[in-house]
Amino acid sequence: MSKKIGLKVKKLREENGISQEDLAYNLEVSQSYLSKIENGLIKRIDFYFIQNISKYFKIDLQYFSNEEPVDQIGI
Secondary structure (H helix, E strand, O other): OHHHHHHHHHHHHHHOOOOHHHHHHHHOOOHHHHHHHHOOOOOOOOHHHHHHHHHHHOOOOHHHHOOOOHHHOOO
């Protein structure tokens, strides 16, 4: 599931034209940590991170628990 979350984070970021560096800065995490999340290398993603990214992009937390394939999700 963490890999799907990472792909969803990446999709949100890219569709909004935001660099990893800028998003990481705004979420107060390192660019390296954000990269690891996007690439599915973090096994357990902190709920606080998911909450912050939901607020940043003004989306519902349910977006991350949705089981639809990432390429089929309309944002």
